[in-house]
Amino acid sequence: MSSLDYLWTEDYLNSFEIENRFTDTTITFIIVSKDPSTCYDNLIRFSQPWLKSYPWTIDQPSITQQSTNIKGTKIDYIYGELNYHEYTPESLLLISILFQFTKYHQDCYIHLFDSITIEPILYYCHDFLPNDLQDINTSINRTWIHDFNIIVLNLHDDRYVNLFIAIQQLNN
Numbered sequence: 679m680s681s682l683d684y685l686w687t688e689d690y691l692n693s694f695e696i697e698n699r700f701t702d703t704t705i706t707f708i709i710v711s712k713d714p715s716t717c718y719d720n721l722i723r724f725s726q727p728w729l730k731s732y733p734w735t736i737d738q739p740s741i742t743q744q745s746t747n748i749k750g751t752k753i754d755y756i757y758g759e760l761n762y763h764e765y766t767p768e769s770l771l772l773i774s775i776l777f778q779f780t781k782y783h784q785d786c787y788i789h790l791f792d793s794i795t796i797e798p799i800l801y802y803c804h805d806f807l808p809n810d811l812q813d814i815n816t817s818i819n820r821t822w823i824h825d826f827n828i829i830v831l832n833l834h835d836d837r838y839v840n841l842f843i844a845i846q847q848l849n850n
Contacts, residue, residue, distance in 0.1 A: 682757060699793065702736070702761050702763055702764075703761070703762055703764045703793055703794055704759060704792070705759075705773070705791070706758065706790070706791045707757070707758045707776060707788055707789065708755050708756065708791075708841070709721070709757075709758075709788050710753070710755050710786070710845055711756075711785050711786040713785060714754040715743070717783055717786050718741070718743050718756050720779075720783045721756065721779055722741065724775075724778075724779050724782060725775055728771070728775055732771070734760075734768065735762060735768055739759065739760040740758065741756065742758075743757075744757045749842070753842075758772075769792065777823055780824060787822045787829075787848050788822060788824070789819060789823075789844070796818065797821060799821040799822075799823070799828060818839065819839045819841050822844075831847045832847060
């Protein structure tokens with residue numbers, strides 16, 4: 679698993695920084711929930727059939743509980759990572775599993791990040807999302823999966839939104 683500092687940077691990461699963050703094509707996700715421990719247990723239980731039986735190209739996704747302190751605020755979250763080695767159907771399977779999971783555990787918000795497409799929800803769902811999300815610099819951290827839907831945070835602000843600000847918006 680790579681260092682998680684990239685999640686919490688206050689600055690926009692350029693493509694060079696992102697490319698050098700991972701050694702191979704990787705999709706990551708963060709899940710925030712009011713009860714992250716229960717959410718983690720439910721996620722592991724829900725994804726167990728795929729974790730056990732699917733023949734992952736490199737390795738199955740790693741899923742861990744994490745915690746960080748930002749500006750005096752403790753954030754407990756779930757972090758997951760999958761090296762899919764340019765085998766896109768595998769990253770799409772993970773996205774699908776996470777999307778389906780939100781039907782059964784509605785107290786969670788999931789954000790995805792990809793080392794190639796940066797914001798996979800924007801990439802795969804661009805036809806269904808508002809046109810205001812065309813600029814990747816101002817769209818980072820704005821699309822989340824929640825309750826079997828895609829939600830978009832504050833389109834009226836065209837500034838870069840770091841993950842901490844995005845989580846604050848989710849909690850309001």
